[in-house]
Amino acid sequence: MALKIALKPQEKLIIGGAVIQNGKNRSEFVVENNVAVLREKDIMREEEATTYCSRIYFVIQLMYIDAGNIVGYHNTYWSLVKDLVGAVPSTLIHVDKISEHILKSEYYQALKSARKLIEYEREVLDRVRKPT
Numbered sequence: 001m002a003l004k005i006a007l008k009p010q011e012k013l014i015i016g017g018a019v020i021q022n023g024k025n026r027s028e029f030v031v032e033n034n035v036a037v038l039r040e041k042d043i044m045r046e047e048e049a050t051t052y053c054s055r056i057y058f059v060i061q062l063m064y065i066d067a068g069n070i071v072g073y074h075n076t077y078w079s080l081v082k083d084l085v086g087a088v089p090s091t092l093i094h095v096d097k098i099s100e101h102i103l104k105s106e107y108y109q110a111l112k113s114a115r116k117l118i119e120y121e122r123e124v125l126d127r128v129r130k131p132t
Contacts, residue, residue: 053121064107
């Protein structure tokens with residue numbers, strides 16, 4: 001099934017590991033084969049991965065766009081998950097959902113679930129920071 005993508009001027013995306021930046025005009029194109037595609041709003045840069053949950057998102061992103069190094073990314077993922085759940089057991093419900101997708105090689109769905117984990121992390125940190 002083809003994927004139709006409309007890009008804003010200067011918007012970036014990743015297609016099959018290649019970073020592409022649109023020119024000065026809006027454009028539209030169709031991806032006709034099955035390949036990893038990430039829009040700029042979904043791309044996390046390594047320097048932005050500063051918390052456990054954002055590091056989990058980042059490593060899943062690497063799984064999605066760089067299948068050649070999947071074993072190393074899986075090892076990193078499981079190590080991060082073990083540490084996170086050990087420190088914050090309430091994240092297990094989110095981690096379980098993400099891990100199900102990982103085990104099925106559904107990396108885009110895992111990324112969507114990892115976004116929810118990052119939101120949960122923010123909520124937890126906000127509660128901890130608020131004075132009682």
